[in-house]
Amino acid sequence: MKAIYFLVALLALAFSFASAYDPSPLQDFCVAINDTKNGVFVNGKFCKDPKLANANDFFFSGLNKPGNTSNPVGSKVTAVTVEQILGLNTLGISLARIDFAPKGLNPPHTHPRGTEILVVEEGTLYVGFVTSNPENRLFTKVLNKGDVFVFPIGLIHFQLNVGYGNAVAFAGLSSQNPGVITIANAVFGSNPPISPEVLTKAFQVDKKIIDYLQKQFWSDNN
Template structure:
């Protein structure tokens, strides 16, 4: 029997493994709301979304609808946080529609950070391909406060971030790091906490932010300018 592993790039093998694992999660959440909101309307002619997408005529479907290349290419990490996420959701791979899975490649410069964020519609699991990452997530509000779970991951390690919880990844090495993520939604969404709070359009009233974070208004203005 022919051994294919030596002919298949390691990134392709990781991608297949991520999708296979994510399939086991998919039935738990999708189909769930795949847009941020859906305003009820009585006129069917104005209804536009079916899982967020129209469906292509099956007679016109080809293999290319289920294909995406390029995850072997490193993302550009020359930015303030030193990371880059290359997402493959239903927007990039139409064949994912209704399948309840997606994935991403995450590249980190030395000491780069994938900032605290949430996926409102998805659980995520992360596989480290290169480097060493400090990762963690924070539980939702409770009587015992918000508990932080953290772990240092090395090549080949896996970590799971529960659906909707704030989480992050930090490269703690002086070399680049690469990880692949599988997500249990075709359109998991992402809310980067700093951007959502300090970079909304229009901006959140500064009085709200100063009281929420218990800081001077000058601090709020400074953070907004940085972002």
């Protein structure tokens, strides 16, 4: 009987790991549709009849165009997820172009549903990520054109342009919709705001500092 309980527990654990990432497709493709009138989402998206799919369902144009970096952080992320290419639905992959003005920053953020692999197309970037508690170990590297760096799923990471000109990087992510949580925006720019009592104790600072930070305009570069 104990062996049966152990087997059930093991299967439950295996299923929990399997369901933590995009599921494997059960057909060649499942082009998403957004215009359904009734029903519930199927893993985020309904599927178009495969017979009605066409080449445009798997196509996106525009990553040759620089993003607008005229914002407080000096960077722009142009994402290509299932929202931009409906044919990415169930394929477990997406892409992004990141443009940086001189000294531009892609602020500390996480992707809760995907690992990121970044390749520098132009310029010089200082990049890094921080491991989880309790170590909170920082891994950093200066990347030049052609260099590649990996940011593990869910970990806080960043990229800073340390060159003298503009910089461009492309990132592949292991999810059709990896999501993004920009740390400063989430903590100090949430709607409604997080209680100052929580934040003053969490950051061990005076309430005036928290009030100041919550009144700032937290720029979104996505």
